Amino acid sequence: MKRTVVPFGPQHPVLPEPLVLDLILEDEKVLDAIPTIGYIHRGLEMMVERVEYTEMGFVVERICGICSFMHGMGYCVSLETIMNIEIPERAAWLRLIWAEISRIQSHLLWLGLGADAFGFENLFMHCWRMREQILDIFEKTTGGRIIHSVNRIGGVKRDMSDTELAAILVQLQDLGKQFKKTANVFGTDPSIAHRLGGVGVLSMEDARAVDCVGPMARASGIATDTRLIGANYYDRIELEPVVETAGDCLARVVVRMREIDQSIDIIRQAIDKMPKGEGMPLETKPRGNPMGEVFTRLEQPRGEVLYYVKANGTKNLERFRARTPTFANIPAMIKLVKGCELADVPNIILTIDPCISCTER
Amino acid sequence: MDSASFLARVGDYHKAGWRLALINVTTVIAAPAPPHGAAAEPAAPATDAPTADAAPASQAASVFEIAWAFAKDREFETIREQITVGDAVPSISEFFGAAFLYENEIRELFGINVTGIGLDLQGQLYKTVTKVPFSHQAIKARLAATAAAAAAASAASAAAAEKKA
Amino acid sequence: MSFFSRSPWILHYDGSSCNGCDIEVLACLTPLYDVERFGVLNTGNPKHADILLVTGSVNEKNIEIIENLYRQMPDPKVVVAVGACACSGGIFARAYNIQGGIDKVVPVDVYVPGCAARPESIIDGVVQGIAALEQKRKKTA
Ligand code: SF4
Numbered sequence: 001m002k003r004t005v006v007p008f009g010p011q012h013p014v015l016p017e018p019l020v021l022d023l024i025l026e027d028e029k030v031l032d033a034i035p036t037i038g039y040i041h042r043g044l045e046m047m048v049e050r051v052e053y054t055e056m057g058f059v060v061e062r063i064c065g066i067c068s069f070m071h072g073m074g075y076c077v078s079l080e081t082i083m084n085i086e087i088p089e090r091a092a093w094l095r096l097i098w099a100e101i102s103r104i105q106s107h108l109l110w111l112g113l114g115a116d117a118f119g120f121e122n123l124f125m126h127c128w129r130m131r132e133q134i135l136d137i138f139e140k141t142t143g144g145r146i147i148h149s150v151n152r153i154g155g156v157k158r159d160m161s162d163t164e165l166a167a168i169l170v171q172l173q174d175l176g177k178q179f180k181k182t183a184n185v186f187g188t189d190p191s192i193a194h195r196l197g198g199v200g201v202l203s204m205e206d207a208r209a210v211d212c213v214g215p216m217a218r219a220s221g222i223a224t225d226t227r228l229i230g231a232n233y234y235d236r237i238e239l240e241p242v243v244e245t246a247g248d249c250l251a252r253v254v255v256r257m258r259e260i261d262q263s264i265d266i267i268r269q270a271i272d273k274m275p276k277g278e279g280m281p282l283e284t285k286p287r288g289n290p291m292g293e294v295f296t297r298l299e300q301p302r303g304e305v306l307y308y309v310k311a312n313g314t315k316n317l318e319r320f321r322a323r324t325p326t327f328a329n330i331p332a333m334i335k336l337v338k339g340c341e342l343a344d345v346p347n348i349i350l351t352i353d354p355c356i357s358c359t360e361r
Numbered sequence: 362m363d364s365a366s367f368l369a370r371v372g373d374y375h376k377a378g379w380r381l382a383l384i385n386v387t388t389v390i391a392a393p394a395p396p397h398g399a400a401a402e403p404a405a406p407a408t409d410a411p412t413a414d415a416a417p418a419s420q421a422a423s424v425f426e427i428a429w430a431f432a433k434d435r436e437f438e439t440i441r442e443q444i445t446v447g448d449a450v451p452s453i454s455e456f457f458g459a460a461f462l463y464e465n466e467i468r469e470l471f472g473i474n475v476t477g478i479g480l481d482l483q484g485q486l487y488k489t490v491t492k493v494p495f496s497h498q499a500i501k502a503r504l505a506a507t508a509a510a511a512a513a514a515s516a517a518s519a520a521a522a523e524k525k526a
Numbered sequence: 527m528s529f530f531s532r533s534p535w536i537l538h539y540d541g542s543s544c545n546g547c548d549i550e551v552l553a554c555l556t557p558l559y560d561v562e563r564f565g566v567l568n569t570g571n572p573k574h575a576d577i578l579l580v581t582g583s584v585n586e587k588n589i590e591i592i593e594n595l596y597r598q599m600p601d602p603k604v605v606v607a608v609g610a611c612a613c614s615g616g617i618f619a620r621a622y623n624i625q626g627g628i629d630k631v632v633p634v635d636v637y638v639p640g641c642a643a644r645p646e647s648i649i650d651g652v653v654q655g656i657a658a659l660e661q662k663r664k665k666t667a
């Protein structure tokens with residue numbers, strides 16, 4: 001049979017970001033997919049040569065506008081480890097809370113985009129309407145909707161008052177209730193089940209073979225979650241990884257929906273456990289220049305992120321490397337796209353929750 | 362580096378169920394001489410200074426440090442190797458299918474010759490303006506340019522201050 | 527034909543942005559800001575578009591894509607650069623793969639500042655883009 005090559009991207013209606021797959025088709029079946037990335041490659045890692053380590057955090061935050069907070073946090077945690085800085089307790093809790101709020105934000109964002117990709121514009125609007133409430137919380141507490149810049153090496157820049165925290169919790173729980181309705185649509189609508197169920201199945205063995213991370217791995221039954229390593233105060237939180245076993249597109253949607261509830265619960269626990277009071281210390285000032293190297297792992301909304309930082313005792317770091325979750329999930333995506341129908345390609349690509357600007361830096 | 366024993370070690374990680382977390386390369390550049398007035402260490406005795414300085418600097422000038430990082434639940438381990446420019450590195454795609462992205466990236470950004478990549482993208486992954494942006498020459502050129510720009514800026518501000526005065 | 531000019535169709539292309547401005551552009555479409563009530567529509571097809579909205583700066587690879595998209599749009603057309611990156615390269619201006627703002631490739635009519643640009647300012651930018659579009663239309667008519 002004749003083979004056709006269909007270029008997918010870089011500008012495609014379902015993709016907010018440029019990614020190119022050359023799809024080699026036989027009839028409607030995809031035989032092979034060859035990725036080309038690099039449309040967003042900025043060369044961000046080399047910026048360490050030009051900006052000092054104290055300022056590099058602001059660049060790192062702009063790896064990606066969706067997990068901006070987590071990138072800033074990862075960078076600061078890495079340098080704190082190198083420089084042996086113990087951050088104040090309240091600052092660590094605040095980071096954890098913000099991190100979980102970003103997770104809810106990111107999952108809502110993705111659920112909306114996913115719904116848009118399979119033709120439910122209404123759901124897209126609902127998810128993004130709820131997401132705006134999260135952005136309001138961010139704006140109130142950090143000053144920014146997307147780029148927050150509250151992380152500093154040694155702590156955080158702003159405090160949230162206890163009353164504010166309580167109000168945020170109420171607001172989030174309320175959001176959780178609203179979200180139940182939307183989640184119900186995702187879970188019970190027959191056309192969604194038809195569109196996503198059984199499509200793009202990644203078995204547990206395959207998931208292990210392609211080393212995927214985050215919700216992608218958890219939807220295939222692997223109970224992996226970097227939060228379980230317990231760093232950054234996650235050891236003080238009760239947390240069970242959200243696991244689904246079906247491994248199809250629908251399972252990946254369900255994992256993310258359940259994680260929204262989980263994050264709200266984590267925030268509740270954190271607000272419960274953190275030390276209360278006004279005017280607590282939020283920052284330990286770093287002294288001197290960093291020297292040494294470290295690998296830092298964090299669980300971002302899309303999965304495990306890994307930072308490698310090497311410092312040589314000068315103001316400029318020697319090497320900064322971020323391996324973002326999408327980078328680890330692209331092999332899985334290529335595996336899934338092979339052998340599927342052309343019409344399912346957008347759904348499969350979207351359910352890995354690709355963040356291309358993370359991948360290419 | 363010894364390819365056979367390296368691949369055997371990688372194979373052991375694979376068998377034990379580890380996950381490939383990262384392949385990272387660091388271009389080792391000898392630290393530039395500290396600007397005068399800011400020398401951190403007391404000056405070494407004059408007699409052995411030239412040899413002690415020159416040897417590691419020239420050696421380090423052509424070295425890449427590669428780390429293969431593996432993760433399994435809470436554990437995290439790395440295999441590290443140092444290679445000199447021009448050395449070939451074997452691909453680990455046969456054990457970890459996901460390695461191809463890292464390896465293509467290394468070849469494009471660092472110019473390291475990785476042999477036997479599972480899915481060879483022929484240098485089309487990033488297509489950067491500066492070819493091989495993390496090679497020793499490229500980094501040194503950028504560092505020199507930054508230093509020159511800083512010097513020019515400080516000279517200009519000094520001149521401006523003089524004018525004012 | 528003023529009713530026509532009030533309802534521009536937008537083509538959004540993400541240059542090498544960090545996603546920040548990108549999702550703010552999308553946020554403009556959603557219920558809180560909802561530009562669609564003004565008749566502004568986001569389209570995926572350059573041949574239907576009046577306004578090219580670019581977020582992020584220009585790098586080696588997307589330079590031809592932006593040029594190509596711009597060429598495919600029918601005249602009169604307007605380009606709106608959203609965010610510090612699209613205006614000048616922003617925080618990444620000194621990174622090796624960034625060539626600068628999108629005015630390096632296509633003529634820009636409206637610059638929207640901010641990192642990330644807020645939805646309000648993006649909408650404002652689009653409204654100014656409409657005015658520019660109207661002027662161009664008059665010129666060609
Ligand atoms: S201007 Fe800022 S938020 Fe917008 S794309 Fe650039 S770095 Fe991201």
